[in-house]
Amino acid sequence: QVQLQESGPGLVKASEMLSLTCTVSGGSITTNYYAWNWVRQPPGKDLEWMGAITYDGTTYYSPSLKSRTSISRDTSKNRFSLQLMSVTPEDTAVYWCARYDAGGPISTMIGPQVYEYDKWGQGTQVTVSS
Numbered sequence: 001q002v003q004l005q006e007s008g009p010g011l012v013k014a015s016e017m018l019s020l021t022c023t024v025s026g027g028s029i030t031t032n033y034y035a036w037n038w039v040r041q042p043p044g045k046d047l048e049w050m051g052a053i054t055y056d057g058t059t060y061y062s063p064s065l066k067s068r069t070s071i072s073r074d075t076s077k078n079r080f081s082l083q084l085m086s087v088t089p090e091d092t093a094v095y096w097c098a099r100y101d102a103g104g105p106i107s108t109m110i111g112p113q114v115y116e117y118d119k120w121g122q123g124t125q126v127t128v129s130s
Contacts, residue, residue, distance in 0.1 A: 002027040004097050004121035012091075014130050018084040022097030022121055029078055030055050033102040035109060037117065038071060038082045040093040048093075049111030052100070053080050060109035087128045097121045 008020035
C-alpha cells in the first residue's frame with residue numbers, strides 16, 4: 001500500500017522560502033509512469049496544482065508559480081520536495097503531495113484533475129506570517 005507523508009514547518013515568514021518534503025512508502029517514486037505532485041488549497045479558494053516531478057525526474061510547473069517553485073527528489077530516500085520562494089501571506093494554504101498515474105510516458109503536464117490523483121498525503125497547513 002503506497003502512502004505519502006508531508007513534512008515541513010507549519011509557519012513561514014513572508015519573503016522567506018517554504019520547504020516541504022513528501023516521503024513515499026510502499027512504492028518507488030521512480031516507478032513508471034507516475035508523477036508526484038504538489039497541490040495546495042488556500043482558505044476559501046479552489047485546489048491549485050503547483051507542479052510535479054515524474055518517474056524519470058522531469059519537472060513540470062504551474063505557469064503562475066513557475067518563477068518561484070522548485071521540485072526535486074531524493075531517490076535514495078524515496079522522497080520529493082517542494083521549495084516555494086519569496087512567500088507572501090497569499091501562500092497560506094493546506095499543502096498536499098499526491099500521486100498521478102499517467103498510464104504511459106509523460107511528455108507534458110498541466111495539472112491533473114482532482115479525481116485523477118490516486119494517492120494523497122494527509123495534507124499540511126502552512127501559514128505565512130507577514
